[in-house]
Amino acid sequence: MKAGFVRGALVAALLLAGSAAGPAALAAGPTLDPARSGPCVEDPKVMRRSHMDFLKHDRDDTVRRGIRGVKHSLSACVDCHASKADGRVLGSDRHFCQGCHAFAAVKLDCFDCHASTARTAPAATAAASVPGAAR
Amino acid sequence: MNPVDKRRREFLGSAAGFAGAMIAPGVFLYDYANAGVSDGASRPRSPAEPASASVRWGMLIDTTKCASGCRECVDACNRENGLPGTTRSTDSQWIRKVDLKDLRTGKALSVPVMCQHCAEPPCVDVCPTGASFKRADGIVLVDRHTCIGCRYCMMACPYKARSFVHEPTTGQKPDVPRGKGCVESCTLCVHKVDRGGTPSCVEACSAAGHGAIVFGDLNDPQSEIAKRIREVATAQLRADLRTDNGVRYQGIPG
Numbered sequence A: 001m002k003a004g005f006v007r008g009a010l011v012a013a014l015l016l017a018g019s020a021a022g023p024a025a026l027a028a029g030p031t032l033d034p035a036r037s038g039p040c041v042e043d044p045k046v047m048r049r050s051h052m053d054f055l056k057h058d059r060d061d062t063v064r065r066g067i068r069g070v071k072h073s074l075s076a077c078v079d080c081h082a083s084k085a086d087g088r089v090l091g092s093d094r095h096f097c098q099g100c101h102a103f104a105a106v107k108l109d110c111f112d113c114h115a116s117t118a119r120t121a122p123a124a125t126a127a128a129s130v131p132g133a134a135r
Numbered sequence B: 001m002n003p004v005d006k007r008r009r010e011f012l013g014s015a016a017g018f019a020g021a022m023i024a025p026g027v028f029l030y031d032y033a034n035a036g037v038s039d040g041a042s043r044p045r046s047p048a049e050p051a052s053a054s055v056r057w058g059m060l061i062d063t064t065k066c067a068s069g070c071r072e073c074v075d076a077c078n079r080e081n082g083l084p085g086t087t088r089s090t091d092s093q094w095i096r097k098v099d100l101k102d103l104r105t106g107k108a109l110s111v112p113v114m115c116q117h118c119a120e121p122p123c124v125d126v127c128p129t130g131a132s133f134k135r136a137d138g139i140v141l142v143d144r145h146t147c148i149g150c151r152y153c154m155m156a157c158p159y160k161a162r163s164f165v166h167e168p169t170t171g172q173k174p175d176v177p178r179g180k181g182c183v184e185s186c187t188l189c190v191h192k193v194d195r196g197g198t199p200s201c202v203e204a205c206s207a208a209g210h211g212a213i214v215f216g217d218l219n220d221p222q223s224e225i226a227k228r229i230r231e232v233a234t235a236q237l238r239a240d241l242r243t244d245n246g247v248r249y250q251g252i253p254g
């Protein structure tokens, strides 16, 4: 699994980031806080490549048709992948969404609008959403 | 009178009787709410099912119970939807408390005004991208993924119900994403309604002991809101615009 991730990330990084990262850093992959529960709704290899398409498909079902609890829901991603320490997916390169997007050098703008804090409080630090932390 | 004219006259007469009390050609004393068109009581929908066109969500605001100076509904809306609650002219306000006074009689009213969830929404008509839309169950929303922030809908809305987000947002709720560059307005707490809940303003008004807002399915003859609008005189704001609002008011001069 780890090897698969590194390979996938390596491809993504080469495709998207050009020669910005050195081979050693690429081989290591991003170091991310582990998910709070598992398993993921799809195979992680599939998710790495296609999560944005899944999200885009299911958002229309929720926004336009009112279907709640879709399989690929951004708030569900956040609930699972938020850091155990502060309940967020952004904040540092160890945080799940920010860390991987920084590694792959892909702009992440979901959280300009969406909450980046898990619904379920992880620890004492879980605030509703930290002001000024959208990025 | 020839037979055709007679039939036409009878038809027009019955149609007028059905639609309202016509006091002169084209002048109606009352226009009845078009409630009670569905066949029966609405069945609670599972959150996994899409919104159904057999439901039309609406609210009835009893202006005789709404207290002047009370802002419980506004505050609850701000809390529920993660709005900052500031009231500069450029800040988002999904509900405004409006104070009215009839200068001839001195009768004063204080009413909350939010998106009226029009059946014929001008905001949807003018939106160039399709971001403004009306759900099957009558709730009018902005799909922020598609909104380009042109603000045509704000100009088209007769009720000043929409706000533009001018500044970066913080403190969003997981169920209520909102961000700079998009237009937004009352969603009837769609994230709660989809799970069988009630809008937060309605709950706050009840909790404060006023009970001035009733929420429910206008199409379900058994619902409290349908019963009330059958029994008491209620009006849609600016009914002359024929937007056929889902939000109705009791106790305002029609």
Ligand code: SF4
Pocket (backbone or CB within 6 Å): B114, B115, B116, B117, B118, B121, B122, B123, B124, B140, B156, B157, B158, B159, B160, B161, B162, B185, B243
């Ligand atoms: S009240 Fe305004 S924003 Fe709401 S549906 Fe009607 S026109 Fe659109």
Ligand code: SF4
Pocket (backbone or CB within 6 Å): B126, B127, B128, B129, B130, B131, B132, B142, B146, B147, B148, B149, B150, B151, B152, B153, B154, B182, B183
């Ligand atoms: S501001 Fe957004 S929702 Fe309003 S008319 Fe423009 S694109 Fe449509």
